């Protein structure tokens with residue numbers, strides 16, 4: 001770096017970030033270790049000028065920069081150097097990401113690297129494969145660990161459906177909680193293969209747990225036609241899914257009523273759905289749904305390491321059919 005002033009500024013920010021991360025790590029390390037939780041958040045843009053997120057993955061660090069436009073190459077590595085040093089993590093276990101905030105910035109799921117290296121991490125007595133290096137998303141959304149616990153506690157004897165299942169973390173929770181059957185749906189082949197690995201590592205790869213490689217609306221139509229029905233479900237769609245030639249575009253803001261109505265039509269009376277979105281300006285339109293109750297439970301589903309004053313990482317509703 002040739003500009004000494006900029007160098008000084010980056011170094012000062014790096015020290016400030018490392019300080020904050022160290023305190024949080026000391027605060028969370030023991031209590032999460034007691035619960036056997038190996039993935040948690042250490043920093044999320046708490047200091048306005050440090051637009052970064054730092055996550056702990058069982059001894060690995062995933063450090064992202066929220067970008068509006070391509071930022072200077074040296075900034076993120078400088079931050080990472082300081083954080084890694086203060087937590088004593090070797091640089092080969094530090095993974096850097098540029099996080100894109102909205103749809104105007106391009107696809108969120110682009111591949112960053114090709115290491116294909118997955119590690120197994122624990123969340124209570126569940127295990128999940130994560131890939132800290134290759135994608136912006138690692139395979140596990142840790143902000144939903146308490147929602148998974150809620151699903152698990154309700155799952156005994158139920159038929160569970162997981163829509164937009166990604167790596168099927170919710171399914172593992174439901175199956176571990178004694179679900180009679182589970183069906184997990186995603187249109188990505190990579191996600192379905194990953195979901196299979198997660199079921200297997202938890203000893204849940206049985207005939208009762210089905211993985212479906214399909215688009216959600218196609219699945220719902222087909223499920224209704226064959227008279228399939230469920231009494232517990234999770235719907236966690238992407239905020240947007242890019243327009244494709246086959247007309248598969250989805251925008252949670254405008255399309256959630258249609259989606260939820262179709263899901264409700266394959267639920268048994270008394271069934272329960274958890275609906276979640278990460279959209280930052282989401283406005284729910286749930287009042288016309290033919291259900292007995294739809295209640296926002298975000299305050300119960302965001303864990304303490306993700307709690308922030310001005311931003312909710314996700315919003316979540318419990319819908320009683």
Ligand SMILES: C[S@@+](CC[C@H](N)C(=O)[O-])C[C@H]1O[C@@H](n2cnc3c(N)ncnc32)[C@H](O)[C@@H]1O
Pocket residue numbers: 139140141144163164165166167168169170185186187188191214215216217236237238241248250
């Ligand atoms: C936000 S992630 C879901 C996270 C997941 N519920 C979890 O707990 O880890 C969104 C997922 O939706 C999938 N997806 C996007 N559009 C889809 C569609 N039309 N049908 C099925 N899956 C879709 C993507 O492949 C991705 O795996």
